[in-house]
Amino acid sequence: MxxxxxxxxxxxxxxxxxxxxxxxxxxxxxxxxxxxxxxxxxxxxxxxxxxxxxxxxxxxxxxxxxxxxxxxxxxxxxxxxxxxxxxxxxxxxxxxxxxxxxxxxxxxxxxxxxxxxxxxxxxxxxxxxxxxxxxxxxxxxxxxxxxxxxxxxxxxxxxxxxxxxxxxxxxxxxxxxxxxxxxxxxxxxxxxxxxLETSPQGVNLEELKEILLALENVHEITQLNVWTMDGYDHCATVTVKLTNPAVADKTKANIRNSLITFGIVQSTIEIL
Ligand SMILES: [Zn+2]
Known part of the structure; x- marks a missing residue:
């Protein structure tokens, strides 16, 4: 059945x-x-x-x-x-x-x-x-x-x-x-x-921020918002200052991959 x-x-x-x-x-x-x-x-x-x-x-x-x-x-x-x-x-x-x-x-x-x-x-x-x-x-x-x-x-x-x-x-x-x-x-x-759009359970924002900061070319995270659609699929908006804006695309891809490991399937990344 x-x-x-x-x-x-x-x-x-x-x-x-x-x-x-x-x-x-x-x-x-x-x-x-x-x-x-x-x-x-x-x-x-x-x-x-x-x-x-x-x-x-x-x-x-x-x-x-x-x-x-x-x-x-x-x-x-x-x-x-x-x-x-x-x-x-x-x-x-x-x-x-x-x-x-x-x-x-x-x-x-x-x-x-x-x-x-x-x-x-x-x-x-x-x-x-x-x-x-x-x-x-x-x-x-x-x-x-x-x-x-x-x-x-x-x-x-x-x-x-x-x-x-x-x-x-x-x-x-x-x-x-x-x-x-x-x-x-x-x-x-x-x-x-x-x-009410609280940060999702199981996502440690401090830990996520540290992981993002450790990525190559990431200089500063000025904004990081994470919320969840249903408790499983999360979303995020990230604003980031880069050391070298010329290679922004590669850094963006790296950021997106890191977010995915936290269950963040939809993300908007702004580069400053
Ligand atoms: Zn029952």
């Missing part, structure tokens, strides 16, 4: 199952399942948007988008993180009071849904594991991780067969919400930083 087909199946599985979770979480009165529904909706959105963006974001630059379409990827990631942050914040607000006044849940229903969820996650993990792309291996691991949350749901439903510790359900939902936030907040912040 092709990578996009596998991803599409994983997307459909996550989306349809998250809808099932929203319905049954509400029917069973289980906040933990609702929290997992938010999580799976986020997974579905992330998988779906990255599948769409795989082709769209790689379109070549044109008149309307002179820098290309890569930033659409960042916008999609920011949207997905925002939905996760809003969803998990709602769960936190809703369930902190529920800890002290827990409502009974349908523990038998939780148990059945938990078992189905584990089967679906194993299935999704296997489907994408057949692929070889980097994205697919990350996804495959992710689905295995998700099983841990469901094992907790099953554990709570089993404990509730013998006790009336109904506070365990909101408690678990808080744990899941905090887990979602811990992943979504840094992701959202990274997207915002890219949109």
């Amino acid at each position: 092709s990578s996009s087909k596998n991803t599409f199946i994983a997307f459909l599985l996550n989306l349809s199952f998250s809808i099932i979770e929203f319905i049954f979480g509400w029917l069973f009165g289980s906040s933990a399942i609702l929290a997992d529904a938010v999580h799976d909706l986020g997974d579905a959105l992330a998988i779906g948007s990255s599948a769409i963006m795989q082709t769209y974001a790689n379109k070549p630059a044109d008149r309307v988008y002179p820098f290309g379409y890569k930033r659409w990827n960042i916008l999609a990631a920011l949207l997905t993180s925002s939905i996760l942050i809003i969803g998990s914040s709602l769960i936190l607000v809703e369930n902190i009071p529920n800890l002290f006044h827990p409502n009974p849940v349908n523990q038998d229903g939780m148990l059945v849904l938990g078992i189905i969820a584990i089967i679906i996650n194993l299935l999704a993990s296997r489907i994408v594991k057949n692929g070889h792309s980097h994205n697919e291996s990350i996804l495959s691991l992710h689905f295995l991780e998700d099983i841990l949350g469901w094992l907790a749901v099953i554990l709570v439903s089993i404990i509730l067969q013998f006790t009336d510790w109904y506070f365990l359900d909101p408690l678990l939902s808080l744990g899941i919400a905090i887990f979602i936030l811990a992943k979504a907040l840094p992701k959202a912040w990274n997207s915002v930083k890219i949109l």
Whole structure:
């Protein structure tokens, strides 16, 4: 199966199952399942948007988008993180009071849904594991991780067969919400930083400047701006004073090659 087909199946599985979770979480009165529904909706959105963006974001630059379409990827990631942050914040607000006044849940229903969820996650993990792309291996691991949350749901439903510790359900939902936030907040912040044109992560400007200064014929770097399109492909503008302006072309080529080793694929070099 092709990578996009596998991803599409994983997307459909996550989306349809998250809808099932929203319905049954509400029917069973289980906040933990609702929290997992938010999580799976986020997974579905992330998988779906990255599948769409795989082709769209790689379109070549044109008149309307002179820098290309890569930033659409960042916008999609920011949207997905925002939905996760809003969803998990709602769960936190809703369930902190529920800890002290827990409502009974349908523990038998939780148990059945938990078992189905584990089967679906194993299935999704296997489907994408057949692929070889980097994205697919990350996804495959992710689905295995998700099983841990469901094992907790099953554990709570089993404990509730013998006790009336109904506070365990909101408690678990808080744990899941905090887990979602811990992943979504840094992701959202990274997207915002890219949109705000901060220097890209992993590019040490001081080190880059030193490497450029060490090049033959480079006398002084008066300006060096580096930003990133999507966290992987970076751009730069460099203004440089040369010792011998007569051989500017060769020096420019050397500067460009040095920039490429830092992932800077698009550069504008001005010679003073
Ligand atoms: Zn997940």
